[in-house]
Amino acid sequence: MSGAVPSLPTRGDAVLANLRLIDGITPDEQEGLAIVVRDGRIAEIVPQADAGPDATDLGGAYVMPGLINMHTHFSLSLPGPGGDAVSALEPHELALHMADGARRTLLSGVTTVRCVAEKGGADFALRRAIEAGHVPGPRIFTAGRALCCTGGHGHDADDTVECDGADAFARGVRSQVKAGADLIKLMISGGIAGEHEQITTPQLTRDEMAAAISTAHAWGRKVTAHAGPAAIIAEAIELGLDCVEHGYELTPEVAAVMAARGVALVPTLVVTRAGAFFDDLGVPPWMQERSLGAGPRHLASYRYALEAGVDVLLGSDMPPFWDFEGTSAVVRELEHMQAGGLAASGVVHAATAAPARWLDADDRVGVLAPGRFADLIAMPADPSADIAALRGIDLVMKGGVVVRDDAGRTGARR
Known part of the structure; x- marks a missing residue:
């Protein structure tokens, strides 16, 4: 040669x-x-x-x-042996693990992703490697590490930064912008993967949310939030939140406010219907029960959003390429979105043009x-x-x- x-x-x-x-x-x-x-x-x-x-x-x-997947974690590590194995990876091993996930994601038909909490800044290196042609993968927009309170949702992994008080959250936003983040993610409530919390647990004060959102907007970054309960979502929307992840417990009233304010929803319906995936990873019973038990209410919330005219966007949370129920996790999510009441043509829009518009990238993708x-x-x-x-x-x-x-x-x- x-x-x-x-x-x-x-x-x-x-x-x-x-x-x-x-x-x-x-x-x-x-x-x-x-x-x-x-x-x-x-x-x-x-x-x-x-x-x-x-x-x-x-x-x-x-x-x-x-496809554009708006809720992706290449370094996902849920409770249980499968997640523990990812958490134990050395930095070089983690980078290779994420690169393999990016390759498999692209092959599954997802050509653009929005990462919403990745470990140790590896997402920025992965993005550069993909752009340079060193490894195959989708186009990456990323939030870097998510911001949570001390002991808040996701605090036990290296894909979050613990902050307390308005000043700390403002610094947290700036730290991710400095690293190269395209958007900011906040953990404003509990969720299905935190053992010492509930989905309904509010986790940030009004001042903390206001400081994070206003700082992000000043730097030209949109803000999305891991969020379950309607009340805390409504407060964050009042402060300028741009997008809601999961939205497990929306109400018709809050959904109407979301629609009026142009706040999008990434419903991730598959995560409360993922028993086989949890079994693959050895997820403990307490998390399985909380997740699967939240399924009916989660679906009702999604339907409230559709009825109100909220812009819904594709996001699997599960690895998009995961072999799940006869197809990939990302396709299964889209099937749940259609079964939940969105016409197939609307699902196509939610997986392509609508996410591109939220990312301010519809002139490219x-x-x-x-x-x-x-x-x-x-x-x-x-x-x-x-x-x-x-x-x-x-x-x-x-x-x-x-x-x-x-x-x-x-x-x-x-």
């Missing part, structure tokens, strides 16, 4: 034809078109007749934007239109008719580079 050994390609060229386009903008599928990709971005969408003789024939597949990155997935069936079609994802492209092609239509293989 002679010459330099190249990094993984991060931008490619392609012409994709014979497809049914779900672009994330137009509600209905479009036929008779071809997608022209140059240097990683969609250059133009042209009539099929103009595709040229070298176009790749996708055989009538449905093509849509790559989330839709298939000229100027955007060529991040897309393809499958034989129509996901806008039934989101279960995503169980058949057989092609994944990121930045014009095919990273998975089960059918071999582009000459690449998974």
